Amino acid sequence: MNRRTFFVLLGVPGAGKGTQAKLLEERLGIPQISTGDIFRYNLKNETALGILAKSYMDKGDLVPDEVTIRMVEDRLTQADALGGAILDGFPRNLVQAQAFDKITEPYGGVSLVPLIHISDEEAMLRITGRRVCRSCGAVYHVDFNPPKQDGICDLDGGELYQRNDDLPDTVRNRLYVYYKQTSPLIGYYFAKDLLVELDGTRSIEQVQDVLIGLLAEKEAVA
Numbered sequence: 001m002n003r004r005t006f007f008v009l010l011g012v013p014g015a016g017k018g019t020q021a022k023l024l025e026e027r028l029g030i031p032q033i034s035t036g037d038i039f040r041y042n043l044k045n046e047t048a049l050g051i052l053a054k055s056y057m058d059k060g061d062l063v064p065d066e067v068t069i070r071m072v073e074d075r076l077t078q079a080d081a082l083g084g085a086i087l088d089g090f091p092r093n094l095v096q097a098q099a100f101d102k103i104t105e106p107y108g109g110v111s112l113v114p115l116i117h118i119s120d121e122e123a124m125l126r127i128t129g130r131r132v133c134r135s136c137g138a139v140y141h142v143d144f145n146p147p148k149q150d151g152i153c154d155l156d157g158g159e160l161y162q163r164n165d166d167l168p169d170t171v172r173n174r175l176y177v178y179y180k181q182t183s184p185l186i187g188y189y190f191a192k193d194l195l196v197e198l199d200g201t202r203s204i205e206q207v208q209d210v211l212i213g214l215l216a217e218k219e220a221v222a
Helices: 017-028 035-044 048-057 065-075 094-107 120-128 168-182 184-191 204-221
Strands: 005-009 032-034 084-088 113-117 130-133 139-141 195-199
Touching: 005 017, 005 094, 005 204, 017 032, 017 084, 017 113, 017 204, 032 035, 035 048, 035 065, 048 065, 065 094, 094 184, 113 184, 113 204, 120 130, 120 168, 168 184, 184 195, 195 204
Parallel strands: 005 084, 005 113, 032 084, 113 195
Antiparallel strands: 130 139
16 A cells, blocks of 8 residues: 555644644645645636636635545645645535545545644634735734834835735634534544644644654554
């Protein structure tokens, strides 16, 4: 069997999943795969799946699980994913999780499911404080990583703004959607003995070291 490493990162919006996935990508040599990136790629390149997804989006409908699953499956056939992948934002529900089990079964299945814990209050603070440069896309935070000059990007002098996704009402809705759709995955993966819980309030480096250690333990047992 051609065993591959598959991480599924869980946690509320703002928990740091994307940051940890990028670091894991660098250390393990397997790609971070997010549904957002996959959708943008397929829509931009007008692939068959992108066109299909757009047909639903243009009508204001949600893209069906089947289409999202096919996009992920297609992405996993690319050369950089032959050793596995770090999934960020997928699966989002039990239907997607069960489908992903079938996709990964020939390669040893899902390796580990880290659940990064932070409070809802911490999530609100982290996300609503983000500011993004309109010109270069650099990301700042009003408390944790402020620019040298308020509202101005340090890199190119561009205007910093708050994305609609980062507005308080939007963040509360994102948290609601997470608890409604994604939180059942916690029980699903716990029952499979794949779930590990981490303190997301620790430093980025500390969380990363714990993740690497957990994976090493899991592979040693396997």
